Amino acid sequence: MHESKQRRPLRRTLILAGLLAVVLIAALSAGASGVTVNRLIPVLTGNGTFKESFILLEIRLPRLTVLVLAGVALAVSGSILQTVTRNDLADPGIIGIHSGAGFAITVFYLFAGGNIPYYAYLLPAVGFAGAIVTAGLIYLFSTEKGRGLRPMRLLLVGIGFASALSGGMMLLISGAERQEAAFVAEWLAGSVWGADWPFALALLPWVILLVPFVLYRSNTLNILALSEPSAIGLGLKLSRSLMILIAIAVALAAAAVSVIGYIAFxxxxxxxxxxxxxxxxxxxxxxxxxxxxxxxxxxxxxxxxxxxxxxxxxxxxxxxxxxxxxxxxxxxxx
Structure with a gap:
């Protein structure tokens, strides 16, 4: 019976993997310009028409790659934040991390973006810088002396920062040119604007380096889900572990939204x-x-x-x- 319980999560995860494959196939074939299911294998093996190959390899696949990487990053980021704050309502978008990244990206785009080489690869780093400063301020205002981090205060402070930074973005684009303002408006709407291979490659290192590390630290997260006295009693270096994991959560969320835009929840x-x-x-x-x-x-x-x-x-x-x-x-x- 114990072995059966251990295998149950694995079976369910494999079912989820199958469902994701179905969603991917549906996304590839959806819409007027999609590639029909029976043509996917021929096109992928080089036996499709030029139009089919272009749609699949240059439009659909890079977009789906970006979406998969960003979805993984946001899910892991949210999981970390919910664990370390012991707050089921924690989300990188709700508590202001997205807005911190977006504000930094807006400043970068309006004042320097068009004149810097390797623009796509710099965006995640710019987003991370803005998000980590925002996260640090939220953490500072959410901590009480002698009581540590207050989860509900974190949520409220994060919502306040998110509103203020979103207002700051609106203020910045109010005096910008129409094309620049349109970019920021699309980013705020979560339009998945970075849907080409360079953006997928820019996002990939953040995911393949940080996500395995989080999986490796699964036991640490299990301990952090307990009360603080229990975690300390089990020998965990609480402050150090919290800072590392929060930084990883911020980095993953910032890298994702720098490419796909402001997508919360x-x-x-x-x-x-x-x-x-x-x-x-x-x-x-x-x-x-x-x-x-x-x-x-x-x-x-x-x-x-x-x-x-x-x-x-x-x-x-x-x-x-x-x-x-x-x-x-x-x-x-x-």
Whole structure:
């Protein structure tokens, strides 16, 4: 019976992987310019027409690669933040990290972006710089002397910072040229603007270096999910572990939103759904959360691009799904 319980999360994660594959195939073939399912293998093996090869290899695949990497990054970031704050409502978008990255990217784009080489590769670093400063300020204002980090205060302070920084972005673009203002507006809507191979390659190192490290530190996250006295009693260097993991969460979220734009709620929903499916142990639910995060982001983008007559950015679709879920969690936790 014990062995059966251990295998259950693995089976469910494999089912999630199969569902993600279905979502990927649907995304490749959706829309008027999609490649039909029966043509995917011939095109991938070099037996497709020029039009099919161009659509699949230069438009659909780089976009889906970006979405998968960003979905994984946001899911892992949200999982870390919910664990270290012991707050089920924590999400990199809700607590202001997205806005910190966005403010830095807006300043960079308006004043230097067009004149710097390797622009796509610098964006994640610029976003990380803005996000880590924002996260540091949020952490400072959310900590009480003698009591440490206060999870509910973190949420409220983060929402305040997110509002202030979003207002700052609006103020910056109010005097910008129309093309520059349009870029920031698209970023705020979560339009997945960086959907080419250079942006996928810019995002890839952040994911392949940081996500395996988080998986390696799964036991640390399991301990951090306990109370602070329990974690200290088990010999964990609490402050050091918290700072490292929060920095990783900020880096993953900033790298993702620097490429796809302001898309919230993915980092909120994916960990919750994963824990319900695979259980509370991070070794089990982190892989599930990554699959769910990627699937949710791809689904939101595909739905937005498949509507008749108009296109809705993925960030708006994600908000339409995630906002009611956030309210449900608020009601349940209250």
């Amino acid at each position: 993915i980092g909120l929903m994916a960990p919750h759904i994963a824990r319900a499916i695979a259980g509370p142990r991070h070794q089990h639910y982190l892989p599930a959360a990554m699959l769910i995060g990627a699937g949710l982001l791809i689904a939101a983008d595909t739905i937005g691009h498949s509507l008749p007559d108009f296109t809705v950015p993925a960030g708006i679709i994600a908000a339409l799904i995630g906002a009611p879920y956030f309210l449900y969690l608020m009601k349940r936790s209250g």
